[in-house]
Amino acid sequence: MAKGEIILVDEKDNEVGTGERLEVLREGKLHRAFSIFIFDSRGEMLLQKRAKTKYHSAGLWSNSCCSHPRPNQNLEEEARKRLREEMGIDCDLKEIFSFIYRANLGNLIEHEFDHVFIGRFDGRPEPNEREAEDWKWINPKELTKDVKENPGKYTHWFKIVLNRVLKENEA
Secondary structure, three states: OOOOEEEEEOOOOOEEEEEEHHHHHHHOOOEEEEEEEEEOOOOOEEEEEEOOOOOOOOOOEEOOEEEOOOOOOOHHHHHHHHHHHHHOOOOOEEEEEEEEEEEEOOOOEEEEEEEEEEEEOOOOOOOOOOOEEEEEEEOHHHHHHHHHHOHHHEOHHHHHHHHHHHHHHHO
């Protein structure tokens, strides 16, 4: 497997091959991804502000962690590994749903079959500064209000899925 290879899928998440990450994003090919939402015991959500050096959505607030699983690896294990690498957090994760979205991000097209996980963590994250330049815990009501009033501060996929994640977390 070449560095930066991600999994191409069909609309039922069946693997159809692999591709180099930036090439896949330039061509807008459907690929597998995961998004992790971490909550603490008070019900607050952990957000990260994406590093300014990221190749897309740089400097925007988003969910706790997101990435692409490597080929031939277990999805949940890949999600936990990436959460440790990106935010210095290790906790159990539970997949709550998946969805497909497509977003034009300028010269890149994010077209993902996204598996959404939630986890519980009380503590202080230790983010990798190459991934996240800032972080915060936020009350869901305050977050929902800010996303509505300031949508340009948040990543595209985060805005699409936020309300559903909050409903699933309450269930």
